[in-house]
Amino acid sequence: NKLSDNAEFSGMDDGEGYKAINIVTHENMRRGQFGKLYAMGGYDADTRTESRFKYNAGGNVNIFNGDSRLSVLALFNNVNQQNFSFEDILGVTGGTGGGPGGGRGAWQYMTRPQSGVARVNAIGLNYSDTWGKRDQVTFQGSYFFNGTNTTNRSSLVKWYEYPAIDTLSTSGFSETENYNHRLNARIEWKISENQNLMIRPNFSYQSNDPLSTTTGWQLGESGYSYTNTLSDASSGGYNARLSAVYRAKLGKTGRTITVDGSARYRDLTGTSRTASNTAPLSPVRPVFGPDGSVADLDDYLLMRYLYNDTPSHNYTLKGNITYTEPVSKFAQVSAQYRASYEYQERDKRSYITGDDFDPTGITPAPELSNSYRSGYMIHRAGPGFRYAKERNTLVANVYYQHSSLDGQVERANSEKISHGYDDITYFLMGQFNINRENSIRLFVRSYTQNPSITDLQSVYDVSDAQYISSGNPELNPSYSNNVMFHYINSNLEKGRTFMWMFSLQNTSDYITPDVAYNGSVQIDGTQYNYLQYSRPVNMDGYWSVRTHLSYGLPVSFIRSNFNVMGGVVYTRTPGRIDGRRNLTDNMGYDLRAVLGSNISENVDFTLAWNGTYNVARNSLAASGNNKYFNHTAEGNLKVVFGKGFTFTASAAYVQYKGITNDYDDSYLLCNASIGKKLFRNRRGEISIGVNDLFNQNTAFVRTTGSGWTQNARNSVIGRYYMVTFTYNLRRFGKNATTNLAEYGGMSENGSQRRMGPGGPPPGGFHGPHF
Secondary structure, X not given: OOOOOOEEEEEEEOOOOEEEEEEEEHHHHOEEEEEEEEEEEEEOOOOOOOOOEEEEEEEEEEEEEOOEEEEEEEEEEOXXXXXXXXXXXXXXXXXXXXXXXXXXXXXXXXOOOOOOEEEEEEEEEEEEEEEOOOOOEEEEEEXXXXXXXXXXXXXXXXXXXXXXXXXXXXXXXXXXXXXXXXEEEEEEEEEEOOEEEEEEEEEEEEEEEEEEEEEEEEEEOOEEEEEEEEEEEEEEEEEEEEEEEEEEEOOOOOOEEEEEEEEEEEEEEEEEEEEEEOOOOEOOOOOEOOOOOEOOHHHHOOEEEEEEEOOEEEEEEEEEEEEEEEOOOOEEEEEEEEEEEEEEEEEEEEEEEOOOOOOOOOOOOOOOOEEEEEEEEEEEEEEEEEEEEOOEEEEEEEEEEEEEEEEEEEOOOOEEEEEEEEEEEEEEEEEEEOOOOEEEEEEEEEEEEOOOHHHHOOOEEOOOOOEEEEOOOOOOOEEEEEEEEEEEEEEOOOOEEEEEEEEEEEEEOEEEEEEEEEEEEEEOOEEEEEEEEEEEEEEOOEEEEEEEEEEEEEEHHHOEEEEEEEEEXXXXXXXXXXXXXXXXXXXXXXXXXXXXXXXXXXXXXXXXXXXXXXXXXXXXXXXXXEEEEEEEEEEEEEEEOHHHEEEEEEEEEEEEEEOOOOEEEEEEEEEEEEEEEEOOOOOEEEEEEEEOOOOOOOEEEEEEEOOEEEEEEEOOOOOXXXXXXXXXXXXXXXXXXXXXXXXXXXXXXXXXXXXXOOOOOXXXXXXXXX
16 A cells, blocks of 8 residues: 555564564654643732732643644633733644644734733634545634733823923723634645645624723813713624635646635624713813812813714625746746725714713714715736746736725715725835845835725714814825845854844825814814814825844853844824924834853743833924933743752843933832642642732833823732642653654743744743743
8 A cells, every 4th residue: 555655664674674564654653642731829918909819820732633633722810911821822833834723823812912900711722634535625723712801000191292381191990801702714625736725714703891981180381171081881793704715727837826815794883981071271270189189170170971872894805816827937927806895884873961871862963973884996907927946036016906985974964985096006025045044035015005984084073072083085095115125144053143124114195193282173063172183184204214133143151042133213204283294203222132041951041131212303392302211131040950949030120211301210020939840750840939029010101102202100910929830741642752843843841942033932930920
């Protein structure tokens, strides 16, 4: 019988042939279970903490049976670990491949972190297998659930370089419940030697229930205003998508046809209850008491209550056909046509109610309500060229693009929106391997970004009466040109890697806010006094330049890897403030150095430093540049002593230093634990430790924008004590390999030690312990 390509032979040779032959395929060798499980219980000594008992449990388990693989991820905690650790995700994805079950599919198991402290319950499942006598069908599927309850107490101080009249200071509280379900799959069918079909179905459902309050003062020469906003909302919706790609070789080498398409449908329902202050600016400065209270607060307060109902849905259809024809041994030409259609529909109804938010018997407010529908149709067609010889590749495409938008806005009077756009876009990609050690990658492309229907409709949004916005029917799509360049030099024999990255982007008709401060506007006979009013406009002059260098090498005398990275990032963003053009320039200089050990399983350490020096300037600001510096110095250490005793510690010093504005915010975060390896194979470990030893943890962020700078703080987890148990699962079949690299490129401890740019992943408490 014909043996599998994955078969291996072993036996004893007597000179005339095998007396005994053992045939063991890789499928039989890849049988076993491995992973990591952990559980932590802790105690917070701070009596002001809402939940003094701390817990963190989870891990990953992988079950292999030949080509069949089942992986499970789990995470349950109230210590603000909002996502799985990088090592856990690599344990499931294997660090390779794409889509569900692949390294680039790791996003399937991630959520966007929220400010504040979260209680998290998450689980992920991944299954893959191949079916058929010749592995004609490959299946990969995943399921992910994430449920969070996040609370946050925040404070914000915002001041304006232009107009230099106001300072905003607020404090807030928010509590958000969020639940997310995702189902993803990838099915690839090798129909024949010349035909292939790939199908990707995806489905997700999300519910979100945020509650937030914000209070504070805006003080300045233009007047004094009390900020008071309450928002209580709930929403839920689903997203379904199906895509397919069919490829076929048409006899002659290089002659192919590719047909692909996708369909996507989204449905969202949501309601919200908002209350905001509508009182105009007062010329009388408030008198604050010792506790920050104001005796005559009612003089600055006039509340307006809204109930909003906003169901919406949209769908997108896309199709693409590409034909390639060889013109020489190494070159192909192509013709491509793409079409897409996106439909949106939304019906927003707002009711001005009493403080009970009850809309019963109330007619929707016409100045606050609107419904619209819109359709975007885009056609793209053009030729292409591909050249590939040895390890060098060049791809070039040019497209003519026609976009049309048709929309209808329904209010007291109907508003028809219709636009047509014509553009030429291009794409160039080059991969040049100069020799074994040197390679260059080049990407040059252009693309457009069309304004949404909400950007185009001339409807005011006064959900928050102090911060009003509207659309602009005269908007045009933005057009961007982008260049990206990568040079890589790798000396494998010496373990050295050098990389240079450069990117440049320019955007014309950039969509940016036009902002006015401290004024009033008439909307259907009602006067609204706002602190800020904004609408989108087109402006030229957006630039972005990035360049980074990195160098990595082994440090043999301490058996470690050293990496250093540095770069410059510059952006120029146009905007408009009170009718005047403003250019916001941001220049950032960053440097990072990492020394990571590669000594043994018993000694692991990482030392790192990174810093960023920022310079922000607004062309309208008379105060000049706004300069500030932030940096972090950190170290992680884990040592296994005799008889299996362990010591683990990490420390990070973080500092934000204002140069133009005098401020200095810094803290030292230290974690430490001692432990003991358990069991004969030392796969278990129990440890006792403390998180944030000096109770200094804080969340401070400085950001800048068009004419303003702000400092913000959010809730964090402080000091607590914990006991942690960790177990590394390793169980393999009789003929199975015990090399975890055969199961997806993982090392014995479940991580991937790296050299070159980026360095090894930091050790210490980035995993389950803290």
